[in-house]
Amino acid sequence: MTTIAIIGAGFSGTLLSLHLLRHCPPPIRLVLIERNSQFGRGLAYATGNPSHILNVPAARMSAFHDQPNNFLDWLTSQPEGENAGPGTFAPRRAFGAYIRALLNDEIKRSGRDRLELVKGDVIGLDRSTRPLLLRLDRDRTIQADFAVLATGNFPPAPVPVADTGFYDSPFYRPDPWAPDALTDLDPDAPILLLGTGLTTVDAVNSLLDQGHRGPIHALSRRGLLPRRHASVPTPAPEHEPFPTAVNALTRFLRKESARAIAEGSGWQPIIDEMRPFTVDMWQTMSLPDRRRFLRHLRPWWDVHRHRVAGQVADRIDAARASGQLRILVGRVRQYMIDGDRAEVLYRPRQNDKLVPIEVARVVNCAGPGADYDRIPDPLIRGLLHDGVARPDPLRLGLDVTGNCALLNKDGAISRRLFAVGPVTKGTFWEMTAVPDIRRQTEKLAEYLATLAKAAPSRPPA
Numbered sequence: 001m002t003t004i005a006i007i008g009a010g011f012s013g014t015l016l017s018l019h020l021l022r023h024c025p026p027p028i029r030l031v032l033i034e035r036n037s038q039f040g041r042g043l044a045y046a047t048g049n050p051s052h053i054l055n056v057p058a059a060r061m062s063a064f065h066d067q068p069n070n071f072l073d074w075l076t077s078q079p080e081g082e083n084a085g086p087g088t089f090a091p092r093r094a095f096g097a098y099i100r101a102l103l104n105d106e107i108k109r110s111g112r113d114r115l116e117l118v119k120g121d122v123i124g125l126d127r128s129t130r131p132l133l134l135r136l137d138r139d140r141t142i143q144a145d146f147a148v149l150a151t152g153n154f155p156p157a158p159v160p161v162a163d164t165g166f167y168d169s170p171f172y173r174p175d176p177w178a179p180d181a182l183t184d185l186d187p188d189a190p191i192l193l194l195g196t197g198l199t200t201v202d203a204v205n206s207l208l209d210q211g212h213r214g215p216i217h218a219l220s221r222r223g224l225l226p227r228r229h230a231s232v233p234t235p236a237p238e239h240e241p242f243p244t245a246v247n248a249l250t251r252f253l254r255k256e257s258a259r260a261i262a263e264g265s266g267w268q269p270i271i272d273e274m275r276p277f278t279v280d281m282w283q284t285m286s287l288p289d290r291r292r293f294l295r296h297l298r299p300w301w302d303v304h305r306h307r308v309a310g311q312v313a314d315r316i317d318a319a320r321a322s323g324q325l326r327i328l329v330g331r332v333r334q335y336m337i338d339g340d341r342a343e344v345l346y347r348p349r350q351n352d353k354l355v356p357i358e359v360a361r362v363v364n365c366a367g368p369g370a371d372y373d374r375i376p377d378p379l380i381r382g383l384l385h386d387g388v389a390r391p392d393p394l395r396l397g398l399d400v401t402g403n404c405a406l407l408n409k410d411g412a413i414s415r416r417l418f419a420v421g422p423v424t425k426g427t428f429w430e431m432t433a434v435p436d437i438r439r440q441t442e443k444l445a446e447y448l449a450t451l452a453k454a455a456p457s458r459p460p461a
Helices: 011-023 070-076 092-110 164-168 199-210 246-262 266-283 285-305 310-321 378-385 421-429 434-453
Strands: 004-006 029-034 115-119 122-126 131-134 140-144 146-149 191-194 216-220 324-340 341-348 355-359 359-365 404-405 414-418
Touching: 004 011, 004 131, 004 140, 011 434, 029 140, 070 092, 070 146, 070 359, 092 115, 122 378, 131 146, 131 414, 140 164, 146 434, 191 199, 191 355, 199 216, 199 310, 199 378, 246 266, 246 285, 266 285, 266 421, 266 434, 310 324, 324 355, 341 359, 414 421, 414 434
Parallel strands: 004 029, 004 146, 029 115, 146 414, 191 216, 191 359, 216 324
Antiparallel strands: 122 131, 131 140, 324 341, 341 355, 404 414
């Protein structure tokens, strides 16, 4: 019996399981391992807040490429989504429920002999044996012929400062998705959110929903907020081929966006038309150009590519207009604790003078940690220490091939270890949105099914 273990049962791991069950005949068996209590949702889709909504319309959120209306059909069958249409931006909790429903249906259809759910934390992996031996917490082990890392996102890295003692104080929250990130706050207390991206937007919505009245400061190096989706999507005008050199790409985006706006379309369709080609463009781009993209263009790309629904943008705009939400541009340089408040000193962009902010809490919303040399997860640390895996050259995740196989410290391709989702951003770049992960998991499922069918069979454990 051939066994495939998927480490992580968030969205990417669960979706891979669903596609594997489509492609793998019995007796190939799957084991889906999740450290958290909920299978199939992941942090982003486990939120219970209805104000946290998807950034992609319902018509593009199907788990299956060959069933494009699968999510929309499911959503309209639910009480909270009966009036939904293709352009609806549904609550993220609804999408989490959809993925969980698909998983439950598949378990009923395939049986637990084909798909086993294991709650636990994989803390190590021994590849000296055949099959692989996965070590879990509580002195448990699982044998598998193939293993896939679907670990999702790790919490943001702390801002580097001279005295890191502040990060151990009650004034700091390192994980914006932790249950205590925004609890036990005086409604009138000032708050500092580190970052101005999508996670900050979620945090602002959560604070407003719980009746927070105090100032909300959001600080990032450029002070860029996610842009809004077009209210009425329109086709992009005909344009030149997409360039793959970073300077040419920058000029192209500026030129074609300006032309589209002048012709009554909008810049959004230009970005959206790139979506099916983004991975190809990234992989064609030279490594020096990828580095330049990350250093200079990435912040602008992120806010235009990963947009928010109109109703979310309206709420953020209203909070800024009232003065409650204040966007700051600069870098944190120092923290000091003074009684029941913390003083944060930041240096504004293009200014050498430090500016103080007095706050009751600092929440790190700066985006997921991606430098795997610094990720404290024991499984990641062990894989890197043993040379089984290596960080990608851009420090976006782990180094993988186009088929998602891990590369070891010498660049050799693993035949048994793979990865999906955000951990593969160095190779694929766009690997956070649902349509991108769907394409990746479908392709990997086909590839793994081929390897599993060819693997020597083992007797059941």
